[in-house]
Amino acid sequence: xxxxxxxxxxxxxxxxxxxxxxxVVKAVEKHGKILAIEGRxxxxxxxxxxxxxxKHITISPNDIMKHNLSDYDVVxxxxxxxxxxxxxxxxxxxxxxxxGGWLITTDWAIRHIVESIFPGYIxxxxxxxxxxxxxxxxxEPNHPFLEGVLSEIQQAKWxxxxxxxxxxxxxxxxxxxxxxxxxxLNPAVRVLxxxxxxxxxxxxxxxxxxxxxxxxxxxxxxxxxxxxLQKGGAKGKYASALILTNILDxxxxxxxxxxxxxxxxxxxxxxxxxxxxxxxxxxxTVPSDQYLNPSTQNMGLTGTAQIVEIDxxxxxxxxxxxxxxxxxxxxxxxxxxxxxxxxxxxxxxxxLNMQINEGTCKNCGKIxxx
Numbered sequence: 001x002x003x004x005x006x007x008x009x010x011x012x013x014x015x016x017x018x019x020x021x022x023x024v025v026k027a028v029e030k031h032g033k034i035l036a037i038e039g040r041x042x043x044x045x046x047x048x049x050x051x052x053x054x055k056h057i058t059i060s061p062n063d064i065m066k067h068n069l070s071d072y073d074v075v076x077x078x079x080x081x082x083x084x085x086x087x088x089x090x091x092x093x094x095x096x097x098x099x100g101g102w103l104i105t106t107d108w109a110i111r112h113i114v115e116s117i118f119p120g121y122i123x124x125x126x127x128x129x130x131x132x133x134x135x136x137x138x139x140e141p142n143h144p145f146l147e148g149v150l151s152e153i154q155q156a157k158w159x160x161x162x163x164x165x166x167x168x169x170x171x172x173x174x175x176x177x178x179x180x181x182x183x184x185l186n187p188a189v190r191v192l193x194x195x196x197x198x199x200x201x202x203x204x205x206x207x208x209x210x211x212x213x214x215x216x217x218x219x220x221x222x223x224x225x226x227x228x229l230q231k232g233g234a235k236g237k238y239a240s241a242l243i244l245t246n247i248l249d250x251x252x253x254x255x256x257x258x259x260x261x262x263x264x265x266x267x268x269x270x271x272x273x274x275x276x277x278x279x280x281x282x283x284x285t286v287p288s289d290q291y292l293n294p295s296t297q298n299m300g301l302t303g304t305a306q307i308v309e310i311d312x313x314x315x316x317x318x319x320x321x322x323x324x325x326x327x328x329x330x331x332x333x334x335x336x337x338x339x340x341x342x343x344x345x346x347x348x349x350x351x352l353n354m355q356i357n358e359g360t361c362k363n364c365g366k367i368x369x370x
Contacts, residue, residue: 004241008050011241015249019148024249024258028053032252035072037061041176042078042106042226051245064088069095073102073251079226080108093117097214102251104221104244107179118220121211125183127202129175131304133236133367134197136173136207143192144250145208145221149242153235171239173207174367179225182206198224208243217254221247234359305342305366307352312337324362325351342366 015021032053036044038060045058059067061083069075069091077084077092084092092113095101105113111124141150153171173195181204184191191209199205210221252258310317312330317337319330324345330337336349345363347355355361356368 004047005050007237007241008047008052008245011238011245012052014152015148015245019152021147021249024253025052027256027258028245028249028252030054031256032248033072034074034076034248035059035067035069036076037064037078037081037084039078039080039106039109040083041080041108044076044078047241047244048076051248053248061085065091069101070099073255074104074248075101076104077106077109077113079106081105081112082108084113089117096218096220098216098218100214100216100218102219102221102247104223104247106223106226107176110180110182110222114220114222118211118213121184121186121189121220122206122209122222123183123185124180125202125204127181127204128178129181129198129202131177131367131369132175132197133172134175134195136171136193136195136236136239138192139194140190140192143190144253145210145243145246146192147246147249149239149246152242153239171235173225173236175225182209182222182224184209186211188212303342303366304369305340305361305364307338307368307370308341310337310339310346321346323348323351325355340364340366340368 012025015025029052033055034048034051034053036048036056036058038044038058048056048058055072061081062085064084065088075092075095092103096103096118108124110122114121115123138146138150140146175198181198181202183204184206189209189211191206193208194205195207196205198207206224208221208223210219212219312319319333322329324340325347328348330346330348333348337346338349338352339346340361340363343361343364343366345361352368360367
């Protein structure tokens with residue numbers, strides 16, 4: 001996939017052609033409305049602009065008081081949510097508890113929004129992850145939020161576009177530096193996706209969970225890390241897009257009274273997933289100062305590397321060096337040149353953009369971060 005636009009077009013096409021959701025997609029296009037609130041670390045505009053919906057807009061945190069949340073089926077609050085004025089908290093609570101709205105929150109918003117407005121369900125477990133990509137296990141493949149995800153990510157197409165160490169029924173999720181692991185406090189919370197890697201390394205395993213609130217169908221949905229997941233790999237991006245659109249699909253289907261049949265097509269072609277068994281909770285034995293360095297243990301976590309612009313006047317640089325992506329030197333090139341800080345391999349600016357689409361450095365395999 002070359003862009004988020006292409007990715008969401010693929011999601012729409014597959015839902016209409018292979019997953020028997022044509023009626024739902026058309027209903028969402030005509031009636032579905034989603035409002036996203038920008039976060040300092042979450043940029044929902046990248047994805048929701050390409051969702052099939054009658055209305056999808058992104059606003060700044062300070063503009064939340066200008067909007068009637070009840071006009072929207074789903075409201076997404078991006079990480080960290082700390083810039084949303086406290087005066088808006090009663091409005092958010094009313095939207096969910098009294099109006100039956102659905103709220104999606106990401107990463108640090110668990111602390112700034114969920115714990116503050118809807119206490120007693122989930123909380124940050126006080127650990128902070130490192131920059132890492134972790135394998136995720138789908139716990140409830142037949143839940144409406146995950147409809148079609150398992151069968152879709154097992155297509156040969158996505159197997160070819162993901163890391164070799166990813167199991168067929170898994171996808172990789174990107175944890176940004178200091179993502180907040182989710183601790184479940186209330187048995188009413190339903191966990192749909194878990195990660196044994198997060199459990200083993202940072203104590204709690206939920207990746208995607210939700211709980212109902214109020215008596216009119218209100219729901220709070222929370223996920224670790226971010227919706228745009230730009231370093232999660234093509235398979236992870238596709239899974240994320242399916243999940244986000246599935247949430248809006250389900251809300252609109254319930255509102256419109258659309259009866260749904262089980263997805264057809266590829267679903268029946270794949271074997272039943274292996275049931276995920278949550279590991280026994282245990283006190284971490286790893287010293288706390290090692291929690292921010294996943295590469296110290298062979299956990300299957302992918303390391304990260306910063307992208308650095310090269311000073312072409314530096315004695316460390318030669319125009320005879322070759323770009324790791326295209327193999328050509330920089331003799332006739334006048335644009336910017338970048339390198340992977342981890343291994344020092346260099347890229348033309350356009351080549352780097354192409355490599356970033358693949359997610360990792362061509363030389364050392366670490367996740368490239370700006």
